[in-house]
Amino acid sequence: MARRIVAGERSVEAPLLEVEDLSTHFRTPRGRVRAVDGVSFTLERGRTLGIVGESGSGKTVLSRSIMGLLPRTNVERTGTIRYEGTDISEYSQAEMREVWGPEMAMIFQDPMTSLNPVMKIGKQITESLRFHLDMPKGEANDLAVSLLRSVGIPEPAKRVKEYPHQLSGGMRQRVVIAIALACGPKLLFADEPTTALDVTVQAQILNLLDAQQRERFMAMVLVTHDLGVVAGRAHDIAVMYAGKIVEKASAKTLFASMRMPYTEALLESIPKLEYASHTRLASIPGRPPDLANPPKGCNFAPRCRYAQERCLEEEPELQAGADTGHVFACHYPVGTEAGAEALARNLARGFTPAQDEAEVSITQPAGSGA
């Protein structure tokens, strides 16, 4: 019953996870929806990659694509996913079953629905231990208790005998984390792990994930819509928009010298404590494009205050920035002469080429003197 991938296929030298040109398209009656469109990245052992984007930008589909958790019908996934150097993109469900658990695990967004309401918490944790690691019952139970303790659940010995509805949302999410960590995965996907939780417990859960990750030298993909969540926690951050990575850099570089106007807009939309009361919250005008029918040129152009005629015609390619590992896709990047000129031109005429005059008035980026 030892369920392990043949050791020879794996290589310790290879990066833990390499994603190359991954695309996930859904066939719908309205046409092909490009939920993930040509995404590439590499994740080394023990590192955290934050994937940031607003709703519908494809970040959840991306993590599910890598995990192989897509619906069975009307999906087309192309590209390669290499796990420890082994191509797992063509793995069947049965083969993936050996990867899930001890190699990769996932924490879901809503702890209210990701626990089985009629199964005791202890059983939900021991299930995978007994199944993957062939652990005897007593030993698995002991491990379940110590796992619950390690995720900060008080009186773990009592909790294992309780049902999910007896716990609060934050406690449930801790249980979900304990379940995901049970088999000691090397790669953990956390899909908006704090979105369904009260703000007061969000930080606790994130700190817990952080601590567990460091302790286990586990790689983590942290998916969120909140740049504030990944700030200070992720080593690298990838910003996704309309199924594509539009900017990727180390966390430090990204916050210090972002190039993509979308990243800038995301950052501005985080309310700050020093704002005067009743300050209007900054938001990004418009909504993400219809992925079944994406606009010509840059996907973000219709909402971008830097947009020029060229953005509506020509899709920007990912280009390297000044710092290592920094890539972005923009014709008029923030913080460059071209970008400043573009913004000045738009401010002067009061609208961008993508907008009608009457539609939205464009605003100055907060705190920038352009």
Next chain:
Amino acid sequence: MSELLPDHREDQTVGIPEAAGASPGETTAKAADDGRSRKRRLGIGFWLSTVWLVIVFGLTMLAPYLPFVDEPGAFPDFSVDPAAGPSGSHWFGVNNNGDDIFSQVVNGGRTSLLIAFAVVILGFVSGGIVGMVAGFFRGRTDRVISAIVDILLAFPALVLALAMIAIFASDGSTVRPSMPVVIGALSILSVAPLARITRGITLAFAEREFVTAARTLGASNIRILRKEILPNVIPPMAVFSLTVIAVVIVAEGALAFLGLSVGAPNQTWGKLINDGRPRLETSPHITFFPAGVMFLTILALNYIGDILQSKFTVREGAL
């Protein structure tokens, strides 16, 4: 007003004749029930129905061991006029053959309930498996199963049952169905609805995140069905089954009334009702007692089923 209040309450307690006359432990049971009903808010009707069902099931299932219940035709008592009605020695009176009707009702209930339970268990298991498979795997499997279930549901069930009995239990001139044939014919009534309802519940649960979560921990489909979905599907199925039991009891009664249910020496409630029909004008109690017991049993089953169903929906929402 303050004087009216106790009277009014008194009225309510004696206002339920069947339950009041049914058991000597009734008053204490009711007092205890009252406390619980306030706590869990299931209502007095729920507990009265439960008490009634416990009495009916207890008596019918224990019938062979009860001294006051005779086998049909064992001790015919011709000294009593069938038209005389209930008396101290024959609680429900006697019928034309001199049989004690109370014993008949108890023995009839035994067969009626056995058939109903067998039919529902058959439906629970086969309908449950089929429904879970359809709801979980979806796609072509689901389309085929759903089509078959829809066809079964489109038939008038009783007509289909009659046809099946006519085919499987006829020797050319007479129809003498055996217990398995009746159970098989009536199982149309339970398999199709239970399959459909299980499919619906499974569809909903298969979409839930904890199923995906189990999958990401390496659980196989069979394992997910068994460990994750089955425990969630069983409670609502069981509640629905209560209503199905009631439907099956009625259907069996209808078959028996037409003379197409299990043959002698088995009695069923439907047969007893049919037996009393020619004498309806002179001795209505021969029909009334089995019909009344059957009516109350079905009412109780439906009532409990309804209440539990509403409780389950509430609890699901709170999760």
